[in-house]
Amino acid sequence: MRRHHRENCSSARTAPMHKEVTASRRAIPSVTKVLDSLGKIDLARPLIVDRVRRELSRIRASGKIPEFRSIVDLVRISLEELRASRLQPVINGTGIVIHTNVGRAPLASAAVHALSEVGSAYSNLEYDLMTGGRGHRGAYIETALALLCGAESATVVNNCAAALVLIVQHFTRTKPEVVISRGELVQIGGEFRIGEILEATGVKLREVGATNKTALADYSRAIGPQTGIILKVHRSNFFMSGFVESPSSTAIARLARKKRVPFAEDLGSGAIVATEQFGIPEHEPTPVEALEDGADLVCFSGDKLFGGPQAGIIAGKKRFIAALKREPLFRALRCDKLILTALQSTVDFHLTDSTSEIPAIAFLRISKDELRARAAAILARLRGLPLQIAIGRGTVKVGGGTLPRSVMSSITIDIFPESCSVQDFASTLRQSVPPVIGYVANERFKLDLRTIFPQQDDAVVDAIRTACAATH
Numbered sequence: 370m371r372r373h374h375r376e377n378c379s380s381a382r383t384a385p386m387h388k389e390v391t392a393s394r395r396a397i398p399s400v401t402k403v404l405d406s407l408g409k410i411d412l413a414r415p416l417i418v419d420r421v422r423r424e425l426s427r428i429r430a431s432g433k434i435p436e437f438r439s440i441v442d443l444v445r446i447s448l449e450e451l452r453a454s455r456l457q458p459v460i461n462g463t464g465i466v467i468h469t470n471v472g473r474a475p476l477a478s479a480a481v482h483a484l485s486e487v488g489s490a491y492s493n494l495e496y497d498l499m500t501g502g503r504g505h506r507g508a509y510i511e512t513a514l515a516l517l518c519g520a521e522s523a524t525v526v527n528n529c530a531a532a533l534v535l536i537v538q539h540f541t542r543t544k545p546e547v548v549i550s551r552g553e554l555v556q557i558g559g560e561f562r563i564g565e566i567l568e569a570t571g572v573k574l575r576e577v578g579a580t581n582k583t584a585l586a587d588y589s590r591a592i593g594p595q596t597g598i599i600l601k602v603h604r605s606n607f608f609m610s611g612f613v614e615s616p617s618s619t620a621i622a623r624l625a626r627k628k629r630v631p632f633a634e635d636l637g638s639g640a641i642v643a644t645e646q647f648g649i650p651e652h653e654p655t656p657v658e659a660l661e662d663g664a665d666l667v668c669f670s671g672d673k674l675f676g677g678p679q680a681g682i683i684a685g686k687k688r689f690i691a692a693l694k695r696e697p698l699f700r701a702l703r704c705d706k707l708i709l710t711a712l713q714s715t716v717d718f719h720l721t722d723s724t725s726e727i728p729a730i731a732f733l734r735i736s737k738d739e740l741r742a743r744a745a746a747i748l749a750r751l752r753g754l755p756l757q758i759a760i761g762r763g764t765v766k767v768g769g770g771t772l773p774r775s776v777m778s779s780i781t782i783d784i785f786p787e788s789c790s791v792q793d794f795a796s797t798l799r800q801s802v803p804p805v806i807g808y809v810a811n812e813r814f815k816l817d818l819r820t821i822f823p824q825q826d827d828a829v830v831d832a833i834r835t836a837c838a839a840t841h
Contacts, residue, residue: 464817467769532681622663639675677715
């Protein structure tokens with residue numbers, strides 16, 4: 370009896386709690402009900418359903434159930450965040466030409482046209498049209514790149530870090546040490562460090578010199594029977610001044626030949642034309658110069674000052690390039706038909722001295738008078754809106770870890786909205802179609818026209834008008 374009584378008491382105590390939990394769970398709306406309330410969303414339905422289920426599961430786990438309207442709003446915000454993460458074109462008014470966050474170098478229109486033609490049909494990617502047999506992937510682009518770089522041979526992988534890994538892995542297969550200056554163990558985008566990338570291949574770094582001073586004798590002392598390669602990394606995303614010293618590439622190359630050790634140089638930026646022609650006093654070394662100075666191999670990015678798609682370009686001695694292409698890793702790092710197509714168009718512009726067709730280079734050559742005329746035309750179309758607007762001055766950076774000491778003067782559209790904060794105005798413009806991205810300085814929202822295509826001026830005007838209407 371006592372046991373039965375205790376069981377009844379226990380049931381009596383737990384029943385209300387069970388009813389409360391059940392009632393609470395019943396308050397969570399069904400997936401279908403939320404979907405019906407969302408209306409039209411510009412996303413694939415499976416993604417929408419998945420996001421609804423995730424949000425409802427999160428609410429269930431929290432134990433706090435908002436009102437139905439609030440639940441729908443939470444789901445809608447989550448879906449907007451997902452939609453905004455889709456790759457899409459944006460208007461870059463930041464004044465950074467090679468902006469990694471917005472896709473680095475825009476492609477030339479001819480490259481985009483070639484992508485459309487090759488991507489929408491079959492191609493001769495590995496088919497020899499002369500013999501009717503199997504062809505060599507990238508035959509044209511490798512020939513063109515070798516000529517452009519003044520090299521015996523060239524090849525391409527999917528980015529510059531991959532090029533560096535391929536080079537290092539090949540030359541350290543039997544001799545595991547890489548000699549590199551401490552002052553060149555740079556950190557690149559995404560918090561990746563050159564040293565860590567190299568060590569991931571299993572090599573041993575022989576760091577020489579100090580952060581600010583490395584002498585040729587430091588390299589000489591470090592070279593030994595286990596030295597596989599000497600590596601020089603161009604300090605493209607920072608500079609040092611004051612009590613600093615580093616040997617020239619020519620001196621390192623001479624030492625490498627004497628010691629019979631391969632010497633490779635990572636140039637990073639991929640400058641082909643002299644950067645001084647942009648009115649920039651700082652010089653960015655080119656592949657031609659590095660190879661003339663004695664490097665056995667150079668590597669650089671395709672989507673920075675080269676102005677093409679993401680790629681890691683390697684140029685240098687024919688026997689070394691051939692050896693790299695025999696590496697099993699090369700198969701994993703090779704480029705697809707779309708990258709090779711866009712790169713092919715870009716290389717052709719360099720070879721024919723038509724670099725004005727390459728947007729990244731064209732942006733650096735635009736005169737301030739042209740920018741000022743565009744700014745005046747934009748201002749004339751925005752009169753009468755609830756904002757203070759003026760033509761301002763800006764400073765452009767090349768970006769992409771390139772020419773860190775150099776800036777160019779530019780022209781900006783400076784906006785101070787009267788009906789909302791500058792930050793809210795910037796946020797509203799980022800929700801435009803296409804999104805308009807600028808920056809805030811001196812309590813003004815600024816759009817730098819040097820990094821905005823002239824054909825985008827109409828979209829900028831429309832976006833500003835819409836933003837004023839939304840915040841008024």
